[in-house]
Amino acid sequence: xxxxxxxxxxxxxxxxxxxxxxxxxxxxxxxxxxxxxxxxxxxxxxxxxxxxxxxxxxxxxxxxxxxxxxxxxxxxxxxxxxxxxxxxxxxxxxxxxxxxxxxxxxxxxxx
Numbered sequence: 001x002x003x004x005x006x007x008x009x010x011x012x013x014x015x016x017x018x019x020x021x022x023x024x025x026x027x028x029x030x031x032x033x034x035x036x037x038x039x040x041x042x043x044x045x046x047x048x049x050x051x052x053x054x055x056x057x058x059x060x061x062x063x064x065x066x067x068x069x070x071x072x073x074x075x076x077x078x079x080x081x082x083x084x085x086x087x088x089x090x091x092x093x094x095x096x097x098x099x100x101x102x103x104x105x106x107x108x109x110x111x
Contacts (some may be wrong), residue, residue: 001026007038016041016043018048 003024010018017040025034036051052060 001031005033009039021047025053027053033059033062 001024003106005022005024007022008020012018014035019038019040020035021038022033022035024031026032027034032052033056034051035086038046038047
């Protein structure tokens with residue numbers, strides 16, 4: 001049994017188009033979720049070695065792990081996540097900042 005779930009365009013490089021294809025596949029008589037790069041070029045069109053296979057009996061564990069990733073985990077320094085406040089809203093007045101913080105570093109910069 002083969003069933004494609006979806007495709008994500010990864011990009012094009014030197015005339016080769018690469019997609020990430022997610023599907024349910026049977027391999028050596030065992031079902032699993034296959035997440036694999038597929039390539040399309042003049043020389044070859046089809047799946048590549050780059051990918052992974054989640055066995056059917058481990059899928060629920062994998063799904064729990066994937067669902068635990070949120071947008072804040074994926075945000076880079078350049079793009080604020082939905083859970084991050086803009087810098088203007090985070091700033092505190094200078095008089096409210098405690099000069100002796102508990103960072104464990106003394107005034108000479110030593111721990």
